[in-house]
Amino acid sequence: MKKLVVFTCLLLFFSCDDGNINIPVFSFDSTVNTCGDLTLFKINENEAIALEVDEDNTDNAFLNQERVDELVSVSMISYRTFESEPNTSYFCQSIPPAKPLLIDEWTGTGNLYITTVLTQDDNDTVEELDLLKDSDGDSIPDYIDSDDDNDGIPTKNEFDEDSDGDGIDDYLDDDDDNDGIPTLNESITSDIDGDGIKDYLDPDTKIFLPARSLTNSYTQTFTSTFTIELLKLENAKGETIQFDTYNFGTKTTTKSIVTEL
Ligand SMILES: [Ca+2]
Ligand SMILES: [Ca+2]
Ligand SMILES: [Ca+2]
Ligand SMILES: [Ca+2]
Incomplete structure (x- = not known):
């Protein structure tokens, strides 16, 4: 996981005042995982980034609501490098496990903005683009009417x-x-x-x-996009990682709606 400092300078967002730091890759895919109430995290081989949203997410209530570019309070942002790849339950434990060994940790601040888009579908195989059409007149539009x-x-x-x-x-x-x-x-x-x-x-x-x-059933899909503005992370040696805008990624949750008519 060691990288030359020259490489880090090319990446622009690392400080370059240390000639021998364990420079991480800082390369994650866009899929955000969640844990508990409410840790967002991503793992890429020997590195991981996590943040804690300061909100209640019981029954996915926080993730399952539409919002546009909403600033949400964050209680923790942490970027860690490890001796080996942590498994996905790593951030789901209140006391961090001893393995894999933590090599370094950057913590800091940033402004988290969330946009959550709702899409609904009855998955009935019929293409129903007219969102107002209600063939049987039961006040449930065709696209979310399973019958x-x-x-x-x-x-x-x-x-x-x-x-x-x-x-x-x-x-x-x-x-x-x-x-x-x-x-x-x-x-x-x-x-x-x-x-x-x-x-x-x-x-x-x-x-x-x-x-x-009669029952009606359909699926609600909530796609949340997380963006961190002014992300600044620092480790114990004073090395920093900074982004003006960091696209943290997206998280999709689904909810089944079943109604007795
Ligand atoms: Ca017929
Ligand atoms: Ca008949
Ligand atoms: Ca209908
Ligand atoms: Ca029918």
């Missing part, structure tokens, strides 16, 4: 079929066999006349049942 015709059969299970040939695909057809009884009120499991066709797809079978219960 676009409210017939009790998820869109992903009846996509791109037109069982009764009426020109309406099953996922938008609330009477899939065109027998006048809504699919929601026919059995989707029984084949009462034994002809190999389930009742809800069999126009010969007309048995009106109480409506099956």
